[in-house]
Amino acid sequence: MRCPYCGSLDTQVKDSRPTDDSSAIRRRRICPDCGGRFTTFERVQLRELMVVKRSGRRVPFDRDKLQRSVEVALRKRPVEPERVERMLNGIVRQLESLGDNEITSEQIGELVMEGLKGLDDVAYVRFASVYKNFREAKDFEDLIGELTSEEPAPRRRGTRKPARTEP
Ligand SMILES: [Zn+2]
Numbered sequence: 001m002r003c004p005y006c007g008s009l010d011t012q013v014k015d016s017r018p019t020d021d022s023s024a025i026r027r028r029r030i031c032p033d034c035g036g037r038f039t040t041f042e043r044v045q046l047r048e049l050m051v052v053k054r055s056g057r058r059v060p061f062d063r064d065k066l067q068r069s070v071e072v073a074l075r076k077r078p079v080e081p082e083r084v085e086r087m088l089n090g091i092v093r094q095l096e097s098l099g100d101n102e103i104t105s106e107q108i109g110e111l112v113m114e115g116l117k118g119l120d121d122v123a124y125v126r127f128a129s130v131y132k133n134f135r136e137a138k139d140f141e142d143l144i145g146e147l148t149s150e151e152p153a154p155r156r157r158g159t160r161k162p163a164r165t166e167p
Pocket residue numbers: 003004005006007008031032033034035036
């Protein structure tokens with residue numbers, strides 16, 4: 001596995017264990033060349049998914065790319081990596097269970113928004129603002145209103161933090 005910091009191919013596994021839900025193997029790796037530490041996950045892939053872009057172009061579904069866009073939205077937010085991992089697993093399972101090997105970028109975007117909504121309000125707004133390509137301030141206001149309004153769902157809402165609006 002190539003070191004993400006210096007590009008060396010000579011990285012070593014220091015620790016290997018299943019994730020909390022046993023859906024993946026988590027490996028802590030270290031690079032002897034630069035001392036960089038990083039984590040990789042080994043998972044089941046049920047089927048090969050193709051993403052149909054808005055342009056009509058088809059590209060293979062790339063979980064790492066999905067993860068990167070989610071991580072950009074979650075940057076500096078206090079969310080545990082294991083929860084992000086579970087959310088990503090959930091999204092991929094949902095995509096795989098749609099019954100079609102072709103999925104649209106819209107379907108992915110909607111699932112990510114749903115997932116982030118339950119994970120972190122700020123990340124949700126960040127992702128949605130990019131995904132929905134908002135141009136007007138009012139769109140943000142509507143979204144914030146959606147987050148701060150009373151929701152009818154009674155279960156597990158007590159622990160949610162109020163929406164914060166800083167970037
Ligand atoms: Zn390195």
